[in-house]
Amino acid sequence: MIWETVRLSLRSIRRNVLRSFLTLLGIVIGVAAVIAMLTIGSGTTEKVKADISKLGSNLLVVRSGRPAGPGGPGGLDQVVRPLAEKDLAALVAHLTGARAISPASQKQVRVIFGTESLTSGVTGTDSAYLDARDWKLVSGRPFSDSETRSGTGVCLIGETVRQQFFGTGDPEGEIIRVNRTSCKIIGLLEPKGYTGFGQDQDNVVLMPLHAYQRRIAGNRDIDNIYIAADDRTPTSELQPRVEDILRDARRVTPDRESDFAIRDMTQIADAMASATTTMTGMLGAVAGVSLLVGGIGIMNIMLVSVTERTREIGIRLAIGAHEKHILIQFLVEATVLSLLGGIIGILIGLALAGLASVALTIPFAPSPAVILLAVGFSALIGMVFGFFPALRGARLDPIEALRHE
Template identity: 50%
Template sequence: MLWETVTLAFITIIRNKLRTFLTVLGVVIGVAAVIAMVTIGQGSSQQVNASVAALGTNVLTARPGTRGFGPPTAGAPAPRFTLKDAEALAVLPQVVYAAPVVSTTQNVVFGNANASTQVYGTSGAYQLVQNWPLSAGRSFDPSEESAGAAVCVLGQSVSTKLFGGSDPLGQSIRVKNVSCLVLGVLVARGAGSFGQDQDDVVLMPVKAVQRRMEGNTDVDSIAVALRKSVSAADGIKAVQQVLRERRRIGLTQSDNFSVSDMKELSNMLGGINAVLTGLLSSVAAVSLLVGGIGIMNIMLVSVTERTREIGIRLAVGASAGQVLLQFLVEAVVLSLLGGAIGIALGLAIAFGGSIFMAIPFAPSAAVVALAFGFSALVGVVFGYFPARRAARLDPIEALRHQ
């Protein structure tokens, strides 16, 4: 009986292809939107977690100013760090490496090729803190560092942009006005926490950037790697103490710098991600509701159109329950059809989106199952009222209906 009812529902649905398509469109859009949002949201949170894990969990970043991220606060800018600050942190017992970072955006040129890229003036310790090995060549050695030699290590993206497939080692590129010898190439790292290309980078000795490009001795931030046995909280405390002393901050004064660990970054990004995903998904869920109302509307029309059919069915012995079941199954089949198309469409959108945004494609079986279940629920909830109306028809009246 149930099987016949399902078959009948399919026949009815196939017979009115255009109407079926328009009826399920609302559910398709709703489910597709929810699936796409959640899948992309999960992909980007995986991306955040992966890039944070790649940085190492025991990495701290010290920045001038009281805010960890975002634009600097109003008022007098906090004093910059110096190379001495980084050296002082490097000798702490809790610290393995400390690397000063001067960051600047510069135009780099090789032959006819040029690109705008991020230039980091730092020490060899930077690669150790970042856990970022070379794929070819070597890094700058201590003598090149202390001399501020015009040498550089390229990120994969820069290397590709300037050299295409050919070997960059031993070539000279121009960074701003400085001719730099390419010593090595970093391994590819992919997109960062904010979706930025981490490989679009050139590493140079910090003194070279300070003297030849920036014309000062400021350090923008200090990246610190803690010993494995040291907790992030203890490490932050030690780093803060040293920096407060060096910056001569009184006991009653608050810090004019910030020290953050990756967990903080990860939590913050994860939180933003969750809020955005939740917000977009609930907007999408509203369209699912609208889709359900569309199904109810069409089912009501269908019951009126098929009043005579219902009368015939009742006359040959269908019970009210069987008529109810027929229309309910039809509504559920419609919404499940919409759900299935929506899931396929949503996953396709998420797949395209993940390629476009360079984040992992993270389809979740649980979310797909939930969306499918939810569309069945939409069918039952919005199909029940029309089905009950059909089942309650008086057979005599229904048979007389023209």
Template identity: 35%
Template sequence: MNIINLIKIAFKALTTNTMRAFLTMLGIIIGVASVITMLAIGQGSKKSIQSQISEMGSNMIMINPGADMRGGVRMDPSSMQTLKLDDYYDIRDEAMYVSFVSPNVSSNGQFIFGSNNYPGSINGVGPEYLDIRQLKVESGEIFSDEQIQTSAKVCVIGQTIVDNLFTNDEDPIGQVIRFNKIPFTVIGVLEAKGYNSMGMDQDEVVLAPYTTVMKRLLAITYLQGIYCSALTEDMTDQATEEITEILRTNHKLLDSDDDDFTVRSQQELSTMMSSTTDLMTILLACIAGISLVVGGIGIMNIMYVSVTERTREIGLRMSVGARSIDILSQFLIEAIIISVTGGIIGILIGVLATYLVKLIASWPVYIQTWSVILSFAVCTITGIFFGWYPARKAANLDPIDAIRYE
């Protein structure tokens, strides 16, 4: 039997009953469109949850000097001097899983501007500190590499500091504030971030070049800590291992020695995130699966009714020489045409609906190629799968009974 003829026959059978074909298709269209829209909305919210959680710094890694024993007495980690600037340079240059790295030194004291003063600490950091802590400069700018090299007396301040020192609505940029008698020129103001989940004011912050704090304020050559961020949350573990390796080599530790530093990551946050997104994925997969099965059953239902309705036609075809395989192929090809056409229309409507959702409800949406391919493939497969049974039934009809069927 000529396959082209069979396709012609199937196509003809569909076009002579466009309403039936359309209704059959509708199940698939709605199935595919809803799967694509659902997944787009789901992926969109997943992405926005992801970015919200990573804004909390879920990929942040903190390195502190480790507790050391001096003659059997455990020492306060902050007094350790094991972390050096070389460690910072090596992590910055060698670690592949680390995207940003910044040294950290801090000093406590009183900020003074005019007649106002405010207690706080000044943080000596590198410019990448902003990326690690998800901070943004609202006005002015962060200090440059040159200012770091020259230990410039400049600082970037948070909103709480601005509110307490500049009470007369002065523009803080360019003003000079004093910290422990050393004048710092304000070159930038950070965007307000509010309180974090631990109840700490994230705007009570003053950032200065780490060189300035080390040389001019503390007169030290070691670092109190190093902040890093892993490339992604998933890579936090690899990054931690890598950092440990670099630091152990730098500190010339033997295999038997304990680490003289500690590397900590935000394990809790990343666990929470992966469980949230996993749950989301499972939920979406369930909804998508149900929609497609319903669409498939729609095909089976109408195809099945159509076999009964077309019994005489099948009998006639058999009496003029159609073999069982021809009838089977015709009904299968009809199912394939319906599912593929329905699938394509479904994709178009799904994409359209997604953009409507984005436009009207302004929800975050994100269409992934795999979700389009997957829903199309699944709908075609369910269409053929559910088309098979009625096709089988049609092919097994007895031509004598079929031709005289009333």
């Protein structure tokens, strides 16, 4: 019976190809928009996650100042104490579960080679930094311990810096000027590309912390301490240990808040991902509105169809169709119509998302759940918006309907 009705509805859809197509268009556009939005959205989320994991997952970053929280960061009465080398030393001495602990102080500084110049992110750090950030060298070597200790003028440069100064040439052994000091390039970092926020991760210069402090910053401060957890230790477990050690090292009394903040990059990654997910959801909802419009289109055309086929309904009722038979016939027709639109919409939406993923260099991430949902939703739209016209058809008086011209 149902199969019979589906066949019947397909036939009546085929009978008015143009009209059916125009009716479908609303649903097609709606579903295509939703599918494209959600697929591009989840691609973006994946990209953001991947970008943040490039920043280093299972990474804790300590910086001075009170943690941001209710009441805002550090009050005026409290002078922010920078991190110092004894804090680092305390962590290195007492922290368990860390793979690498590394200090870092950063500044945007003008870097000059010959007549070329470039403003780069210059970081003063030690040899554990590469391990902590999970960065690799394409060529050359990291700082030696003695270079770190004595603050020798050596540096590692990123790909952007190399291209600016040396093109594709080998930069090793060249001397560049960083601010007013000079340093010798001893290695080239592996290219990492841009972050999701448009920050060039290759426009960097790394130099020994002491060299940076003495020649560029002019102080003994450490801006950040990077702590990479080892494989067995989740960052959530590592974080309180770090806090205890640092409170102790910085002699923060138990009645006071910590005068430093520990950021968990995993948490940040999750937060960013959930932000893009929310964004995606909102865009999807906006696109969903067009589905509603498509549904109204279906209702409109089904009303026309019921009126046009009043006589047919009369015949069917006369020869013994029950109300429910007529109701089901038109409901199925509306559902088949919108389902068809939904399927076409999904194909177009996926194609659009595919093109977008190439254009935006994000992963193409179609979600079976979303596709299934779109199928279900478009069928639902057909049922909901087809119901009123179908009911109208079913309630017709057979005598009146037969008289209808």
